[in-house]
Amino acid sequence: MVRYIANKLFYMLVSLFILISATFFLMKAIPGDPFTSEKKVPDQIRERLYEQYGFDKPVYQQYFKYLGDIVQGDFGISMKKINHEVADIITGSFAPSLKLGLVAIIVAVIVGVTLGMLAALYHRKLLDNIAMVLAVLGIAVPSFVIATLLQYVFASKLHWLPTMGFKGPIYYFLPVAALTAQPIAFIARLTRSSMLEVLHADYIKTAKAKGLNWIAILFRHVIRNGIMPVVTYLGPMTANIVTGSVVIEQIFGIGGIGKQFVDAISGRDYPVIMGITIFYGALLMIARFLTDIAYVFVDPRIKLSKGKEG
Amino acid sequence: MKKSKSLLLLLTLVLAVGTLLSACGSNDKNNTASNSGNGGNTATSNNDTANSGDETLAADQTLRINLSSEPPTFDPAQAQDSQANTVLKLMYEGLTRMDEAGEAQPAAAESWEIDGTKYTFHLREGATWSNGDPVTANDFVFAWERVLSPETLPAPPYAYQLYYLKNAQEFNEGKITDFSQVGVKAVDEHTLEVELVTPTPYFLGLTSFYTFYPVHQSVKDDQAWAVDANKMITNGAFTLTTWAKGQSIEVTKSDSYWGKDEIKLNKVTMSLVNSGATELASYRNGELDRAGHPNGEIPTDQIPIVQQELKDEVEIKGTASTYYYEFNVTAEPFDNVNIRRAFAMAIDRQAIVDKVTLGGQLPAYGYVPPGIKGVNDEFRNEVDDKAYFKEDYEEAKKLLEQGMQEKGYTQLPEITLMYNTSEGHKKIALAVADMWKKNLGVDVKLENQEWAVFLENRQSLNYQVARAGWSADYNDPMTFLDMWVTGGGNNDSGYANADYDALINQAKSTDDAAERNEAFKKAEENLIKDNQVLLPIYYYTSVSVSKPYLKGVILDFSGAVDYSRAYLLEH
C-alpha cells in the first residue's frame, strides 16, 4: 500500500511538471501581455516593465526561472494586482469557492444517491418516474437559467433570500441550488443505472434466493456496488465544483477562484494564471488519487490487481 | 404630499448648488490671481441651505455601492482604472478637487497662483494624514518622484500623465538622473512650486487626478503597503478599513481629515459583483443605494424598463467619450477616402441610439464629445459636428462607386468588421452591418475577438475596420486630437498627415485660447471632413440609478464619480 501511494505521488509530480510546462508555453503563445491596454503605455515605460518582469529574455529562460521559483515555493507576485502575492490571491478566492463547493458536493451526493436509489428500487413505478423527471429537469434546463429564475423568485419577488454576496449561511441557498441541479441529476442517473444492474445481478438473486434479509442485502451488496460509478464521478465533480462555476459565481456575485482565473486570463496576469493552474491541477490530481484509494476500499478486486502491478 | 416634499427638496438643492457654482466660477475665471476659495465654508453653507429644507439626515450614514471589478491596487502611482478612481477619490485628496461643472476646487491646496508655466500651490495648514502627520509639500514631491523614477517597481504605466512637468519625461526615461532638475519643488512645508514644459490650460484639473495624489513617505520601505488595509496611510476624507479580497471593500470616515465637518457619510461599503443584471436586481431589492455607471453597467435590455419603472431614480449624463469605428487607412479597401466616406454616410445613427444602445446617447459626427471645454462654451457647441458629413444613402452609393473606380475594383474585397467580445458591441456591429447591407449593398463579415487579442491586432494594424472608444484624460480637446498625429502611440488607424501634425503642434505651442480652438477645429475637420479616418457613431452617456434619498453624489464631466460629499436622507 505504501509503495502504491508513493508510486502514485511520483506520477503526480511528473504530471504536474508536464502541466506547468504546457501551460507556461501555451500562455506565452497567446497574443497580448499584462500591459496591453486601450490607452497604450508609452514604449519607454513598456520596455522598462518588460525588463523588470524579465520579458526581455527568451521564453525558455523565463520558463526556467519560473521553474526555479516554483521549486522554492515562490508563486510570485501578480502583474495586474500590483504587489499582491499570487498565493494570497489563490487562498483568498478559493475560500468562498471551497465552502460553497463542499456544501454543494454533500448536497449533490446525498440528494442524488437517494433519488437514484429510490428510482432503482421502485423501477418503473411512480417514484422512479418522479425521481427521473426531477433528475432530467436538472439536466434539461441550463444552470444559468435556473440561477436567474431562482434569483428572481426567491430574492426579487419573495425577498426571502439575498440577491448577491456571500456573507453568511443564508447566502448559500440559491447558489448551492443552482450549482447542484446538474450534478444531482447526473448522480441520480448513474446511481439508478448501476443499482439496476446490481439488482439484476446473479449474486443478488442468489442472496435473495438464499433467503437473506433484504435490508442486509441492500446495504451489504446493492448500495456498495451501486454507488461505484458515483465514486468515479466524484473526483472530477469535486474539482469542478470546488474550483467554481464561473457563471454561478458571476450571477450571485461571489468572488471565487473561477472569476479570479477568468480575470487573470483576460488580463494576461501570467503568475496568477500559472498559480491557479498549478493549484487547480494539483487539486484535480489529489481528487483522482483519493478516488482511486476510495475505489480500492469499495471494490476489493481492484486492490488485488493493483497490488500485483505495483 | 410626498411629491411636493421632494420638489421642495430639489429646489433647495438646485439653489444651493447654483450659489456654490457661481461662487466657484467667479473665483476660477481669475486664473492668475490668487484663489482664496474656501471649499470648507462653501460646502458647509451648502449643507446649511440643504438642511434648512425639511430634509433630515438618516441616522445610519452607510452608503452601499457595487464595483463591477476589484480595483487592482490602491497605490495612486500604479492605479489605471475607473474602479480604483472611485475608491481613491474617497481615500485621497490631491491639490485640487473637481466639482460637478468640471472646475478645479481647492483641496489639499488652499490657493494657488499661476504665472504662465509656473504654478505655486499653497497647501492647507492643518491638513493631516490618517496617522496624524501633517501633509506637506514634500509629500507631493516624494509622490511625484516615485511616479517618475525609473527605479520604481513596477514602472508606473501612467507616469506619462506627469510629463507636463519640466524635465519629467527626461527623468522618467533616464536621460537625466537628478530629480531636482524636474519642475517640482517644495519651497517650504506648505508651498509647492511646479514648472511645466509648455502652457497647459488644463493642468489645474490634472492635479485632481490620482497619479498626482500625495503619498505618505513611509511607503518607501514597504513595497506591499497598498495591499493591506492596516498599512494604508491616506490624506482624504475616508480611510480603508476592510479589504476582503474578491468580496468587499469598506472605507470609514476619517477623523483626521481637515474638512471632516462637511463629510456626512460614515461608511461606504462596496461589493464586487461583475454582473450588471445582478447589480440592478440587488439595487431594486434595496441592497444597494446606487447602481450603474461608472462602477457598473445597467444591461441595455433593461434601460427602457428602468426608465419606465424607476423614472425618478434614473440619471443620464454625458461622459465626454466617443464611440466610433476606425478605418485602417493602409488596408484595402479603406485606403480610399471615398469608400471610407460612403461607409460613414450609410448608417443611421439616430436609429442606433434610439433602438440599439437605448441609453440616450447622442449621434456623433465629430470626434471631440460634448462636455469638453472650448473657449467660452463647450467645444462641441462652438464647432458644429454636423458640418463634417451627412447621412445620405444615395450620395454614399455614388461615393462608393467613385471610390471603387479610383481603386479599379469591379467588386469590393471581402470586408471584416472587428470588435471586442461584448454584448453591447455585438449589437451595434450587427445593426451597422445590416445598415451597410441595406443602404450600400455591401456584405460585411463580423468578427469578435477577446479583448487583449483585439487590441493587439488593432494596434498592429491587422484589421480593416474596427470598433473603438475614447474617453477624456482631462478636460480639453487635446486629449482627443493629439492621438492622431503621425506615429502617435494611440493612433491605430495608420493615419499620417503632415497638415494634421502641424495643427496639433500649433495648438500645443500657443497660450491663446482662441488660436488653440481654431487649430483644434481645423484638425478635427482634417480628420473627419477631409479624410474620414473615423466613423463616429455616438457620444457616450452614463446611465445610473440612485435611490431618491441619496444626495450629493458628484459626477464630473468625464463621468467619474465622487461620493465623498454624498449623504443619505431619512427614508
Next chain:
Amino acid sequence: MDSNQVQVMNSPVELKPDDFRKIGTDEKQAEVIQRESISALRDAWQRLCANKLAMTALWVLAFIVVASVLGPLISGWVHGYDYYSNDLLATNESPSLTHWFGTDDLGRDMFVRTWRGAQISLFVGLVAACIDLIIGVIYGGTMGYFGGRVDEIMNKFSEILYAIPYLLVTILLLVVLEPSLGTIILALTITGWINMSWIVRGEIMQLKNREFVLASRSMGAGSGRLLFKHLLPNAVGPIIVTVTLSVPNAIFAEAFLSFLGLGVQAPVASLGSMINDALTGWLYYPWRMMFPAAVISLTMLAFNIFGDGLRDALDPKLKK
C-alpha cells in the same frame, strides 16, 4: 421468448417467482445469445418499441430535427424573414401572427432564429458527442482492458490533459484558428472525451475480473473478442447514460463558449447563445428566452428519456 419479454415489459407489476425461473433457464443459453448479434439487436429494437416513453422521446427528437430544418424555410416562404435581417422599427415585439415567436432586440424574427439556432446546437451537440464517444470508448477501453503500465501512462496523459485550463486552450484556439463551427467542436472535444474514457475504464476494470470474462478468456478468446463481445456490451449502460448526457453537455458548453466569444459568429446564433442574450431582460421580453429555452430543454429531455429507454433495451444483463 421474445413475445414473452415484451409482455413483461408492458406490465409494470412483475411477479417475483417468475423472475427466478427465467434466470435459471437463460443462463444455460447465455453464450448462444451473445453469438447471435443480429437477433440481439432486433430484440433490443423490439424492447425499445415497447417502451412508450422512449418512443415518445424519439418522436419529439424527430420533430425537433424536422422543425429545425423546415422552420426557417416555412418562415421564409410565409413572411420572407431570414435569421439575420434587422428591423429596428419592430424590436422586442411579443409573439403575434406576423412574428410567431416575437422578435429580438434588433427586430429579428425569433421563429426563424430559434429553429436556425436549434440546427446549430443539434449539429454541435451530436458531432461533439460522437467524437467523444469514439475517442472515449477506444481510449478508455484500452486503458481498462490492458491495465498495468499501459493504463498508468494513458491515464496520466488524460489526467494532464484534463488539468490544463480549458479556458486557456479555448482562447488559444480562438486565436490560432478561424472562428467557425469546426473550431467550436474542436474546443468541445479536446477535453470532452476524457470523462467518457474514465467511465469506460472504470467499467471495464470492474468487469474484466468477472467470472464470465475469465471463462471466455480461459476458453481462448482473444483481446479484441473479449473487449468487443464481452466487456463493452456489458458496459453499454453507463456508456449510453454518458452519451445522452454529453449531448446536452456539449450544447451547454457551446453556450458558455459563445459567452467567451468563441461561439458561432454573429449573426448566426445557437440556442445557448440566444438564451444568454435574452437573460438580462427575460422578465420583460420572456419570449426571447422562453422559445429557445423550451426547445433546448425539450431536446435535453428527449435525449435523456430516449437514452434511458435505449439503455434498458440494450443492456444484456437486463435481458436475462
